[in-house]
Amino acid sequence: LTSRGDEAARQPGERALIDHIRRRLPPAPPSIVVGPGDDAAVIVPARGAFQVLTTDALVEGIHFDRRFSSLSDIGYKALAVNVSDVVAMGAAPELALLSLILPAGTTLGDLDSLLDGVLEMAASSRTTVAGGNISRSPGPLVVDVTATGSVRPRRILIRGGGRPGDAIYVSGSIGAAAAGLGWLRVAANQTRGLRLAAEDVMATCVRRHQRPEPRVRAGMLLGRNKAASACMDLSDGLADAVRQIAEASGTGALIDAAALPIDPAAADWFAAQGLDPVAASISGGDDYELLFTVPRRYKGRFRAVQENVRGLPLTRIGELTTEPGVLLSRDGEKSELPSGFSHF
Amino acid sequence: LTSRGDEAARQPGERALIDHIRRRLPPAPPSIVVGPGDDAAVIVPARGAFQVLTTDALVEGIHFDRRFSSLSDIGYKALAVNVSDVVAMGAAPELALLSLILPAGTTLGDLDSLLDGVLEMAASSRTTVAGGNISRSPGPLVVDVTATGSVRPRRILIRGGGRPGDAIYVSGSIGAAAAGLGWLRVAANQTRGLRLAAEDVMATCVRRHQRPEPRVRAGMLLGRNKAASACMDLSDGLADAVRQIAEASGTGALIDAAALPIDPAAADWFAAQGLDPVAASISGGDDYELLFTVPRRYKGRFRAVQENVRGLPLTRIGELTTEPGVLLSRDGEKSELPSGFSHF
Numbered sequence: 001l002t003s004r005g006d007e008a009a010r011q012p013g014e015r016a017l018i019d020h021i022r023r024r025l026p027p028a029p030p031s032i033v034v035g036p037g038d039d040a041a042v043i044v045p046a047r048g049a050f051q052v053l054t055t056d057a058l059v060e061g062i063h064f065d066r067r068f069s070s071l072s073d074i075g076y077k078a079l080a081v082n083v084s085d086v087v088a089m090g091a092a093p094e095l096a097l098l099s100l101i102l103p104a105g106t107t108l109g110d111l112d113s114l115l116d117g118v119l120e121m122a123a124s125s126r127t128t129v130a131g132g133n134i135s136r137s138p139g140p141l142v143v144d145v146t147a148t149g150s151v152r153p154r155r156i157l158i159r160g161g162g163r164p165g166d167a168i169y170v171s172g173s174i175g176a177a178a179a180g181l182g183w184l185r186v187a188a189n190q191t192r193g194l195r196l197a198a199e200d201v202m203a204t205c206v207r208r209h210q211r212p213e214p215r216v217r218a219g220m221l222l223g224r225n226k227a228a229s230a231c232m233d234l235s236d237g238l239a240d241a242v243r244q245i246a247e248a249s250g251t252g253a254l255i256d257a258a259a260l261p262i263d264p265a266a267a268d269w270f271a272a273q274g275l276d277p278v279a280a281s282i283s284g285g286d287d288y289e290l291l292f293t294v295p296r297r298y299k300g301r302f303r304a305v306q307e308n309v310r311g312l313p314l315t316r317i318g319e320l321t322t323e324p325g326v327l328l329s330r331d332g333e334k335s336e337l338p339s340g341f342s343h344f
Numbered sequence: 345l346t347s348r349g350d351e352a353a354r355q356p357g358e359r360a361l362i363d364h365i366r367r368r369l370p371p372a373p374p375s376i377v378v379g380p381g382d383d384a385a386v387i388v389p390a391r392g393a394f395q396v397l398t399t400d401a402l403v404e405g406i407h408f409d410r411r412f413s414s415l416s417d418i419g420y421k422a423l424a425v426n427v428s429d430v431v432a433m434g435a436a437p438e439l440a441l442l443s444l445i446l447p448a449g450t451t452l453g454d455l456d457s458l459l460d461g462v463l464e465m466a467a468s469s470r471t472t473v474a475g476g477n478i479s480r481s482p483g484p485l486v487v488d489v490t491a492t493g494s495v496r497p498r499r500i501l502i503r504g505g506g507r508p509g510d511a512i513y514v515s516g517s518i519g520a521a522a523a524g525l526g527w528l529r530v531a532a533n534q535t536r537g538l539r540l541a542a543e544d545v546m547a548t549c550v551r552r553h554q555r556p557e558p559r560v561r562a563g564m565l566l567g568r569n570k571a572a573s574a575c576m577d578l579s580d581g582l583a584d585a586v587r588q589i590a591e592a593s594g595t596g597a598l599i600d601a602a603a604l605p606i607d608p609a610a611a612d613w614f615a616a617q618g619l620d621p622v623a624a625s626i627s628g629g630d631d632y633e634l635l636f637t638v639p640r641r642y643k644g645r646f647r648a649v650q651e652n653v654r655g656l657p658l659t660r661i662g663e664l665t666t667e668p669g670v671l672l673s674r675d676g677e678k679s680e681l682p683s684g685f686s687h688f
Contacts, residue, residue: 040398054384139483
């Protein structure tokens, strides 16, 4: 962890913040040769393994609202979304570097809360915080994380490995994070009484928005068992993920609306808002579930994964097709898969 | 390169920006198994090598001023400061991930300019842009870069390897970047005539602020030849670097003011501003030179480095001492090494 060379860095505070972070980090594993405190971290890569690297930022006012997420939630999620990208490649999480861009007035207590969340996610995903940097911000809080992982060469899960006829699966449930955020926004303008009435029902959805769970075990098992032909995470929603995998694999896709594992509380909430639960759930982002494809001949391997994911549902929702186009089958009719995204 | 899952991402633009970046990247080397466009990049680590990882952000209004640096300068410097950290470990630069946090109104032309600078630095330091992400910003422009490198196990240059009696060296010259930024700030309030009169004299200093040159060759040679016992870069100024190396090595240090390679134009400019050129040069940051220590017994190895750095001066400026304290010897008197930094 270093502070950047500029006049602002010469004000008291940044070095103290960095020392504070270093003191809170758990002991590093032996694969970390040089940890926080030098120009860079130095690690011993696992022998014969490929390395996976990804970076993603959470920006205040874009990705989170301080009214709806605590600093601890923000730290947790900033690492979680990166771990999700690592495990979507079939890799085991290894390291994280934190780049914290902190608004004026950030206290040691604020930093501790942020770090609480980061370290909680790091512990549960077995990720080591190996370095990073702190900068001041004249604007919003930005938590930028780089995460790495390691994967055996033949076990990498890319987006483009699917073939026509492969079954499309999704882990867990969809729609909860979008419903949770939607409810938080509506509730912010409601009376305390109305808010309290729905709080219990919406708690799981709100939690999914605040603290998404990357599917570490499922991703690693899919990779290890070579049980999927393609995989990605649902950061931008299920409809987007199906499109990306179909496009990268050079196939079409057909999704069965009735099979979608829509979170029940989310479905109720979307319906109460006058929204179509199917369209809202598949276009809503932030679910961080895994979407993956399973060829028929991988059935045995896939069963081994299902038996080891400890209760996480893996639901078949459709298949890749020879015909181009990404379609939704609903009540016997096929139409283009709706998407909240608009492209150029 | 991915866009983040949030409602903002659903507005047109981010995917187009990402596709645009991907089209501009040069062909990836064979060590990149999966490049931009999947959940994460996948690379083959060099066999038997350790891996070096660092991250550092440039934040508008803190690290740069759009009046003084073009977007191309900002892109160049954002990668340069990370490459500097990698080579300060004795490593060869390998990959970079870009995390771009772009204010509303950023055009494709803006992105191209930023990328011009990044790719210029990438080409000259042989760094491959392997991935990244784009987020919108409700505030300032942030260019956050993660860089990696590879180094043979015994060739790592850490900060804490110095011993009393080791000579302290610095590459290139110091003070230019701070003088350049100082002049830009003064000149911004001057008439065009006054500005033009000094522009030629200050051009090199200004360039050092806008586009620092990481000492790639020197760092790699020091590592390869095992010619230094400790090393770091001067991101926070020479005084800070001497302190950090002495502290990490458990030694004191004595610096000879007369030996310091202060940039002549910078020295003149500091003097004209009524500043002490020595104090201003050693407390000014952003030089991105290397500070390193050379034990007497490494003399032969160090000569091999000097013969191969292609004209870059490597100047002996003092030595590590048994007595604690970081001192400056000047006109026969010793005093504490001045520093622009104040610590808790």
